[in-house]
Each structure stands twice: as structure tokens, then as C-alpha cells.
Amino acid sequence: MNRIITALDFSTPAQARALVERLDPSLTRLKIGNQLYTLAGPSLVEECQKAGFDVFLDLKYHDIPNTVASAVEAAAAMGVWMVNVHASGGPAMLQAARNAVQQFDRSAEHAGGTRLIAVTVLTSLDRNELAAVGLDVEPADQVTRLATLARQAGLDGVVCSPHEVARIRAIAKSNFLTVTPGVRPDQGSSAPVSVISSHGGKPDDQRRTLTPYDAIVAGSDFLVIGRPITQAKSPLDVLHALNAEVQIAASQLSTTPSDQQAHSDA
Numbered sequence: 001m002n003r004i005i006t007a008l009d010f011s012t013p014a015q016a017r018a019l020v021e022r023l024d025p026s027l028t029r030l031k032i033g034n035q036l037y038t039l040a041g042p043s044l045v046e047e048c049q050k051a052g053f054d055v056f057l058d059l060k061y062h063d064i065p066n067t068v069a070s071a072v073e074a075a076a077a078m079g080v081w082m083v084n085v086h087a088s089g090g091p092a093m094l095q096a097a098r099n100a101v102q103q104f105d106r107s108a109e110h111a112g113g114t115r116l117i118a119v120t121v122l123t124s125l126d127r128n129e130l131a132a133v134g135l136d137v138e139p140a141d142q143v144t145r146l147a148t149l150a151r152q153a154g155l156d157g158v159v160c161s162p163h164e165v166a167r168i169r170a171i172a173k174s175n176f177l178t179v180t181p182g183v184r185p186d187q188g189s190s191a192p193v194s195v196i197s198s199h200g201g202k203p204d205d206q207r208r209t210l211t212p213y214d215a216i217v218a219g220s221d222f223l224v225i226g227r228p229i230t231q232a233k234s235p236l237d238v239l240h241a242l243n244a245e246v247q248i249a250a251s252q253l254s255t256t257p258s259d260q261q262a263h264s265d266a
């Protein structure tokens with residue numbers, strides 16, 4: 001199972017295409033978000049699918065139940081592998097979205113492949129940012145609250161930071177997916193393997209981050225990684241190294257780390 005999802009956040013469709021043409025579906029799944037979808041629309045999703053990639057349509061729908069249900073149904077009809085909504089849209093909206101995917105699955109010939117997940121607390125938010133919007137709560141507590149809503153509504157999983165994965169595992173079975181952005185390769189990591197990207201592993205606007213190794217060991221199912229790949233001198237080398245790091249982390253879940261390795265695209 002490939003656990004890396006590359007976030008195709010580019011300012012032109014041509015830049016995205018140039019990277020996708022060099023990638024292989026065995027290396028990564030692809031995420032198309034607001035920027036690229038606004039620029040290129042469904043045709044780019046279709047191009048990626050025709051090239052054999054699983055596409056996560058990351059549009060984070062957040063609206064009244066009827067509108068979100070219709071949008072999610074349209075995404076399922078495009079055959080995307082994964083689509084998401086904001087859990088803070090509330091239980092009725094989550095339920096409506098879930099029903100829309102289920103109804104599409106029952107009515108359509110090739111249905112059944114679209115996972116519906118909910119964004120909990122954006123990984124760019126910390127306690128202070130939450131307080132600024134009137135939520136006097138620790139991010140992890142809010143994530144747990146929203147993940148519980150998503151699970152109760154029958155969604156397939158959540159988007160959260162790797163820091164909260166253990167909490168999610170405590171409230172949901174292993175088939176409830178944890179999809180984690182906020183992943184940063186770390187040149188100073190104490191992990192037995194550490195990717196070094198020429199992006200530098202800086203957090204950018206992310207606030208709740210962990211390394212790929214630590215995210216997998218924490219139990220993340222999928223790692224969403226953008227700039228450390230797309231802004232590297234050699235995105236392909238970084239992806240190969242990330243996959244190696246993920247594999248080693250997964251094996252560490254049952255064995256003890258022994259030696260240190262490093263990969264560099266620099």
C-alpha cells in the first residue's frame with residue numbers, strides 16, 4: 001500500500017503536469033486541492049486518473065448539508081479515490097455527505113471506490129489560533145471531538161495532524177483512516193532513517209508537525225506531503241527516500257531501531 005500522498009500545490013497546471021509526468025503510481029498518490037482545481041478543474045483530475053494515479057480531491061467542503069451532499073456526489077461521480085468535508089460543518093452535514101456517497105454507490109455501475117473523510121483541525125492551527133476564533137480548547141481535544149462526530153456519521157476517516165493519531169486510534173477501529181498533513185522531513189531527527197530534502201524541512205505555515213518516520217510510528221495511514229517534495233531540487237529522489245523512510249518506520253512498529261541512515265536529494 002502506498003502511503004504517501006503528494007500535494008500538487010502549483011500555481012500553474014503546466015507545473016503540476018510536469019511533475020506528474022515524471023511520477024509513477026507506485027511511488028505516490030496525488031492530492032488536488034483548491035489552488036490547482038480552481039485553475040484546471042476536472043480535466044486535470046481525469047488526466048491523473050488516466051495515468052493510473054489515485055486522486056484525493058481535497059476541496060474541504062464546508063456548507064449547508066444539501067450543498068455539501070451534492071458536491072460530494074459530484075466528486076464520487078468523477079471516480080476520485082478520496083474526498084473530504086470539514087467536520088465542523090456538523091453532524092447533519094456529515095450524515096448528508098455520507099448518504100450521498102452511499103446513494104451514489106448503490107446507483108452507479110462502477111461505484112464503491114470513493115473514501116469520504118473529514119478535516120478536523122487544520123494543521124496550520126495551534127491553541128492561540130483556535131482561541132482567536134472563539135475555541136478555548138487544545139487542538140488535540142477538538143480533533144478528538146470532531147473525529148468522534150465523523151465516526152458516528154459513518155465517514156471513512158479524518159484529516160488530522162500526526163500528533164493526534166494516537167487519540168484517534170483510541171476512539172476508532174483501525175479501518176477508520178487517519179490522513180495526516182503537517183509532515184516535515186527532519187534533518188536532525190533521531191529516527192533510524194531521515195529524508196533530507198533541499199526544501200530544508202522548514203515548517204512553513206504548518207504548526208503541528210512530525211517527521212514521516214514519527215507519523216508512521218504514531219499510526220498514520222497516509223502522509224500528505226507538499227512543499228518538501230514539490231519544492232525540492234529532485235522531487236523524485238525525495239519521494240523514493242520518503243517511501244524508504246515509511247517502509248522502515250512501518251517495520252519499526254514490530255522491531256527495535258538499530259542503525260542510522262540518511263537520504264538526500266541535494
Ligand SMILES: O=c1ccn([C@@H]2O[C@H](COP(=O)(O)O)[C@@H](O)[C@H]2O)c(=O)[nH]1
Binds near residue numbers: 009
Ligand atoms: O489540516 C490540513 C488539511 C489539509 N492540508 C493540505 O495538505 C497539504 C500540505 O502541504 P505542505 O506543503 O506539505 O505543507 C496542503 O495542500 C494543504 O492544503 C494541510 O496542510 N492541513
